[in-house]
Amino acid sequence: MKSIPKLPLAEWIESLVDGMERTLGGFFDGLSLTIETIVDFFAGLFLLPHPLLFIVIIGIIAYLIGKWQLALFTVIGFLLIDNLGYWDETMSTLGLVITSGLISILLGIPIGIWSAYSKLVHRIVSPLLDFMQTMPAFVYLLPAVTFFSLGVVPGVIASVIFAIPPTIRLTYLGIKQVSGELTEAANAFGSTSWQKLFKVELPLAMPTLMAGVNQTIMLSLSMVVIASMIGAQGIGATVYRAVTQLKIGQGFEAGLAVVVLAIVLDRFTQNLFKSKSQRGD
Amino acid sequence: MNQPLLQVREVSKLFGPHPEQGIPLLKQGYTKERLLKDKGITVGVGQVSLDIREGEIFVIMGLSGSGKSTLVRMLNRLIEPTAGEILLHGRDLRKMNKAELREVRRKSISMVFQKFALFPHRTVLQNVEYGLEIQKVAKKERRDKAMQALELVGLKGWELKMPDQLSGGMQQRVGLARALANDPEILLMDEAFSALDPLIRRDMQDELLELQEKMKKTIVFITHDLDEALRLGDRIALMKDGALVQIGTPEEMLMNPANRYVERFIEDVDLSKVLTAARVMRRPEAVTLDRGPRVALELMRERGISNLFVIGRGKQLLGVITAEDASRAAKSSMGLEEILITDGPRVAPDTVLSDLFEVTSSSKVPLAVIDEQERLLGVIVRGAVLGALAGESHHESKEVSPNEVHTEIAVSRVD
Numbered sequence: 001m002k003s004i005p006k007l008p009l010a011e012w013i014e015s016l017v018d019g020m021e022r023t024l025g026g027f028f029d030g031l032s033l034t035i036e037t038i039v040d041f042f043a044g045l046f047l048l049p050h051p052l053l054f055i056v057i058i059g060i061i062a063y064l065i066g067k068w069q070l071a072l073f074t075v076i077g078f079l080l081i082d083n084l085g086y087w088d089e090t091m092s093t094l095g096l097v098i099t100s101g102l103i104s105i106l107l108g109i110p111i112g113i114w115s116a117y118s119k120l121v122h123r124i125v126s127p128l129l130d131f132m133q134t135m136p137a138f139v140y141l142l143p144a145v146t147f148f149s150l151g152v153v154p155g156v157i158a159s160v161i162f163a164i165p166p167t168i169r170l171t172y173l174g175i176k177q178v179s180g181e182l183t184e185a186a187n188a189f190g191s192t193s194w195q196k197l198f199k200v201e202l203p204l205a206m207p208t209l210m211a212g213v214n215q216t217i218m219l220s221l222s223m224v225v226i227a228s229m230i231g232a233q234g235i236g237a238t239v240y241r242a243v244t245q246l247k248i249g250q251g252f253e254a255g256l257a258v259v260v261l262a263i264v265l266d267r268f269t270q271n272l273f274k275s276k277s278q279r280g281d
Numbered sequence: 282m283n284q285p286l287l288q289v290r291e292v293s294k295l296f297g298p299h300p301e302q303g304i305p306l307l308k309q310g311y312t313k314e315r316l317l318k319d320k321g322i323t324v325g326v327g328q329v330s331l332d333i334r335e336g337e338i339f340v341i342m343g344l345s346g347s348g349k350s351t352l353v354r355m356l357n358r359l360i361e362p363t364a365g366e367i368l369l370h371g372r373d374l375r376k377m378n379k380a381e382l383r384e385v386r387r388k389s390i391s392m393v394f395q396k397f398a399l400f401p402h403r404t405v406l407q408n409v410e411y412g413l414e415i416q417k418v419a420k421k422e423r424r425d426k427a428m429q430a431l432e433l434v435g436l437k438g439w440e441l442k443m444p445d446q447l448s449g450g451m452q453q454r455v456g457l458a459r460a461l462a463n464d465p466e467i468l469l470m471d472e473a474f475s476a477l478d479p480l481i482r483r484d485m486q487d488e489l490l491e492l493q494e495k496m497k498k499t500i501v502f503i504t505h506d507l508d509e510a511l512r513l514g515d516r517i518a519l520m521k522d523g524a525l526v527q528i529g530t531p532e533e534m535l536m537n538p539a540n541r542y543v544e545r546f547i548e549d550v551d552l553s554k555v556l557t558a559a560r561v562m563r564r565p566e567a568v569t570l571d572r573g574p575r576v577a578l579e580l581m582r583e584r585g586i587s588n589l590f591v592i593g594r595g596k597q598l599l600g601v602i603t604a605e606d607a608s609r610a611a612k613s614s615m616g617l618e619e620i621l622i623t624d625g626p627r628v629a630p631d632t633v634l635s636d637l638f639e640v641t642s643s644s645k646v647p648l649a650v651i652d653e654q655e656r657l658l659g660v661i662v663r664g665a666v667l668g669a670l671a672g673e674s675h676h677e678s679k680e681v682s683p684n685e686v687h688t689e690i691a692v693s694r695v696d
Contacts, residue, residue, distance in 0.1 A: 190416070
């Protein structure tokens with residue numbers, strides 16, 4: 001039996017990446033600068049007030065959107081982070097997470113809507129999402145580094161790629177779930193497509209859509225440790241360093257900071273929507 | 282006769298790989314079955330033509346799968362017809378572009394849905410406002426109009442509730458108010474009351490009729506329920522397998538069913554709930570008040586009957602006298618007014634027979650049918666009621682005008 005020669009897939013990918021870097025280098029540089037500015041803006045914003053002032057502010061917000069338990073947990077959790085000495089790292093991680101979360105939402109929701117409206121788009125997007133979610137995240141760290149060099153930007157890009165699928169999928173699902181009778185009613189009263197989308201479909205898709213946003217933020221937080229391998233600063237880098245140096249205690253402390261951040265972000269995104277729907281607008 | 286507001290001309294909706302190819306075949310007289318077998322085309326609605334006149338309640342009735350819901354959705358193009366014309370004030374809806382069609386849906390044709398289709402994230406008021414909101418009507422104005430519509434359907438005070446806090450009947454009132462807020466010419470009501478339980482449904486039907494008295498909209502009402510069709514419809518179109526079987530008034534349908542299908546459809550109808558007093562009343566016979574009791578008595582004896590109506594100069598009904606009283610009055614030379622029974626039963630001509638039974642059985646004197654000016658129109662004879670229920674046709678009991686009332690020699694034949 002003749003053996004079939006191995007497909008040079010690896011070579012193809014490499015030459016594709018090289019080619020893209022040569023031709024689109026300027027674009028990537030601009031993108032890189034933009035993302036870095038956003039991350040720096042958020043990290044700077046969070047580091048601007050004294051930690052205690054920041055904790056008070058975030059505690060008040062927690063109280064406004066949730067219950068007093070959430071406020072209590074937030075305050076204690078953040079005080080702990082400050083006490084352990086990971087404040088700066090945590091804030092820069094928060095900047096990274098918020099940035100990649102925002103980018104995911106801003107890209108993900110329109111893509112989700114589009115694929116709900118167009119079968120063709122859905123058929124293209126759906127396998128792409130499967131691919132993005134199952135491909136080990138390390139693999140697309142490499143081209144991200146190629147295009148954006150080391151630092152926080154490839155971290156954000158990798159986070160977005162990894163975290164955007166739930167927003168797209170659940171936006172799609174939320175809109176698809178709107179009962180046909182309601183869209184028919186919207187049509188029967190002479191709504192334009194935009195009116196139907198904004199007055200009927202999106203409000204009804206909102207709970208599902210927000211579950212997607214919540215998942216997206218959680219997933220981008222889970223990327224911070226991986227992103228730290230390519231030079232993204234923050235609490236992930238601390239964890240990574242502790243692990244490589246076998247500093248169990250420090251690793252645990254930094255890990256705890258990630259957990260606190262995760263829980264707070266999770267409850268914030270969940271409550272943000274709930275309190276909105278309770279106001280009935 | 283009113284000029285048709287909405288004309289439906291040979292409208293078809295076919296489903297299948299090349300539905301348009303089915304149209305010429307359908308015109309050649311292919312049956313539904315043959316079309317499906319030869320071409321794989323399913324007929325949803327086939328070559329339906331009808332006129333809907335201004336101000337009428339036009340009921341489209343049929344069993345499920347008869348194409349009635351498809352037909353009504355083609356009237357505002359929620360479903361695109363495969364062929365045909367739908368003319369609103371003579372303008373073909375099918376030739377309109379998207380913006381023109383939206384205008385028609387916003388201003389001229391509103392719809393009420395079987396399962397209400399209220400927006401669950403909006404309050405009652407916001408639901409009712411929806412049609413005006415998307416027309417960008419100013420907030421104050423649309424609020425006022427929505428409040429008026431809510432008041433019309435009896436939901437004042439509920440405007441800030443969410444739809445799921447309301448009962449089914451109330452939800453459908455919201456649905457109705459939402460459709461009315463746009464002040465459309467035409468209301469399409471797709472099985473609007475079918476999801477409600479029977480008692481609520483009855484109330485809603487009554488209220489719709491009451492509202493219709495005030496509003497004089499043109500209503501296209503879809504139902505699978507014959508009783509509902511007969512109660513609401515000024516005219517009824519019966520559909521079967523996507524085609525029209527018969528169009529007519531409720532009475533025409535019942536009295537002259539076009540074919541076996543219609544006959545079978547209506548055979549279980551409770552005629553007593555459909556036929557009216559006007560249908561079964563006989564020509565009334567009466568004396569005027571200035572005649573003496575002897576004249577009255579003579580007339581009664583001549584006809585072998587025991588009661589006689591007494592009317593005034595303007596033919597308005599004054600009362601009824603019995604033979605017994607008349608003979609007493611004749612002996613003591615009293616006038617008719619002294620023996621007049623003025624509290625005898627009276628009904629309006631549109632009273633249905635089932636409501637007459639109670640009156641006729643509890644009354645000793647005959648039942649008078651009077652118009653709004655109290656003029657005597659006719660008399661209800663028990664035999665005629667039973668005859669009508671048995672399905673007899675009544676040549677001699679056509680509606681009578683007040684002028685035809687026989688005075689002086691008149692005799693009522695009851696009992």
